[in-house]
Amino acid sequence: MNWDQIKGQWKQYTGKAREKWGELTDDDLERAAGSRDQLVGVVQERYGIAREEAEKQVDSWSRELG
Structure with a gap:
């Protein structure tokens, strides 16, 4: 699923x-707020992981939504 769709329906995806x-x-x-970069930053911060790992997790999650 693309990030425009996720952002538009963010409340449902939370x-x-x-x-x-x-x-x-x-x-x-x-x-x-449905922003990929913001979500990556929040995941990175909350879990204490590298940005690259957070990006992989967020990208995998967005593909699973589709």
Whole structure:
């Protein structure tokens, strides 16, 4: 699924994001607001992982949505 679609329906996808990354808070998801780069940053920060790994996880998650 492309990021324009995800951003447009972000409220519906926050539950799926929370399933994938259980440590994300409502504030984290609100801050991401459907932006790939913001979500990558939030995942990286919350899980203490490298940006490259966070990008892989976010890209994998977005493909699973489609």
